[in-house]
Amino acid sequence: VPFALRRFDIYRKVPKDLTQPTYTGAIISVCCCLFILFLFLSELTGFITTEVVNELYVDDPDKDSGGKIDVSLNISLPNLHCELVGLDIQDEMGRHEVGHIDNSMKIPLNNGAGCRFEGQFSINKVPGNFHVSTHSATAQPQNPDMTHVIHKLSFGDTLQVSRGHCRWCGQWWACRGRVTQSLASHDYILKIVPTVYEDKSGKQRYSYQYTVANKEYVAYSHTGRIIPAIWFRYDLSPITVKYTERRQPLYRFITTICAIIGGTFTVAGILDSCIFTASEAWKKIQLGKMH
Secondary structure: OHHHHHOOOOOOOOOHHHOOOOHHHHHHHHHHHHHHHHHHHHHHHHHHOOEEEEEEEEOOOOHHHOOEEEEEEEEEEOOOOHHHOEEEEEEOOOOEEOOOOOOEEEEEEOOOOEEEEEEEEEEEOOOEEEEEEOOOOOOOOOOOOOOOEEEEEEEEOOEOOHHHOOOOEOOOOOOOEEOOOOOOEEEEEEEEEEEEEEOOOOOEEEEEEEEEEEEEEOOEEOOEEOOOOEEEEEEEOOEEEEEEEEOOOHHHHHHHHHHHHHHHHHHHHHHHHHHHHHHHHHHHHHHHHHO
């Protein structure tokens, strides 16, 4: 029975005294092992690393939000007193709120000459705008200086995720900068893109990316120059971007490693055989010349 079982061995062994080691074979073997090690480490790095793939689809991913988007705004106006600074919100659903004060804070700057406004508020998922202005002030200043620095503007949750994808979802475009035209109005036109991030466990988190374009202008009406403001006009994209974390399956990693080892040894064996055959033929030619 043991002999009958051995008949199925496809890896027949050659006695050691029938094999012949060569320097060429040794060099090829060492190079072969180094090459396999390099490819193995490369594949192992790819197997350990989490891949993030993205897809686009038309849908509202966060249906449990009640049709609202949370907004966080942090802006400094170094030349405008805090009692003059206010936040106004309006949209196409009829909302028109002047001097929003909930969850907001004003911090005096430059010995009271300037103001830093920090606020968290929500907007409806319809086109609209919110703007920093002096509209809510009791007495309107003659020439309000709207020079400003935007420290932060984000929509939805801020996500910290791996590999640089969606690292600051909600403030994907760093809406920051100093504006120097003091008497001009400033328009920031925002395109808000819903974003979903799904980790390896299948847990989904919702946020918003956005793109921005801006312009500065001095507006006039028949009564004279219009009081300047800092406008953030937004519209929502119907396209949702989804990022999904994926890791290479174990079976694919094992298959790749087997292909690397088998393929490398096969090619190395063919190369060694060709070199050995050529060297033996060359030796026979040299011996024939000597005779």
